Amino acid sequence: MTTITNGRPVAVPSTPAIPGLVFRHWAGEADLPGMFEASSAARAADGELEPTTLEAMTNRYRHLVNCDLDTDLVIAELDGTTVGYARVEWADSNDRQRWYEGTCLLHPRARRRGIGTALLDWSERRRRELRAEHRRAGTAPDAPTYLTTFVFDGDAGGHALLLGHGYEPMRRFFEMIRRGLDRVDDVPLPAGLEVRPIGRDGGLLRRVFDADVEAFRDHFGWVDGSETAFEEVVDDPTLDPDLWVVAFDGDEVAGGVLNGFHGTGDERQGWLESVFTRRPWRRRGLARALIARSLRLLRDRGVDAAYLGVDATNPNQALHLYESAGFEVASSATAYRKPLPAAETPR
Secondary structure, eight states: OOOOOTTOBOOOTTOOOOTTEEEEEOOOGGGHHHHHHHHHHHHHHTTOOOOOOHHHHHHHHHTOOSOOTTTSEEEEEETTEEEEEEEEEEEEOTTSOEEEEEEEEEOGGGOSSSHHHHHHHHHHHHHHHHHHHHHHHTOSOSSOEEEEEEEETTOHHHHHHHHHTTOEEEEEEEEEEEEOTTSOOOOOOOTTOEEEOOTTOHHHHHHHHHHHHHHTTTSTTOOOOOHHHHHHHHHOTTOOGGGOEEEEETTEEEEEEEEEEESOGGGOEEEEEEEEEOGGGTTSSHHHHHHHHHHHHHHHTTOSEEEEEEETTOTTOHHHHHHHTTOEEEEEEEEEEEEOOSSOOOO
């Protein structure tokens, strides 16, 4: 199939007959404000708690890996306004699977009109093309291969669409809230550990980043410690290492809670973005102590609630830990997958 780039129209076979509807390729970062508006409307309609900003989205798109925006992104416009998009990436999971991932977000006013189906069809075709390209180049692993995606659980139509296209749920994720930060227990650190400030020192930031990556190495959705992944963290406009609560055992990073603020103004929320404990320091109450310190720190910075995200089947019983620290499930999302047969040509 011939690829057309630079914002030019894309032929999507299942395009519904809607006047003013156009599918087109990426035209550069000038597309991001419209994509952000559509994404924000979709997240709000589906009950997603976490606010984001255009700056954060821009940083994310500047650090994508295994995704060529000229070929792996399609934008849906209705009467000249962006109403949604589909993006394709690929990754190798830590349980030796190859995932061809699809992300699709659609403004609520554009739903129930066949646009989401067209975006999913384009995404599936492109992901199958990628798989075929990798097989021809000899870079496709001899491993189970899946089309993967996710949907916010408030989007009933999205669930129905995926189930109708042969996807099966594989994982659920919760967003949790902890209200009443004026009532936080004082939990002591395990003996021999101390919390130290991180600051903006690049070497120390990298050590904490690497410790976080190592701690999650056996978790679903693990992200490797590539230079691009580290640069995305450092370039994030919301980064404030003064909010990080990191425990040391001598010179070793034992664990930490990487806190931050998401959103702006009245929507500003305090998030425990990553809670990690390295293996030698687990089962000693370290995470609980660092969470308590984080809640007090966020409270002192002017918020009255804290948020975090968790894999519902985290192998280290993180959900139970967060519930015992006063967090409650407030929203959720589901990851889906569909297996690709060993031999296949793109449809």
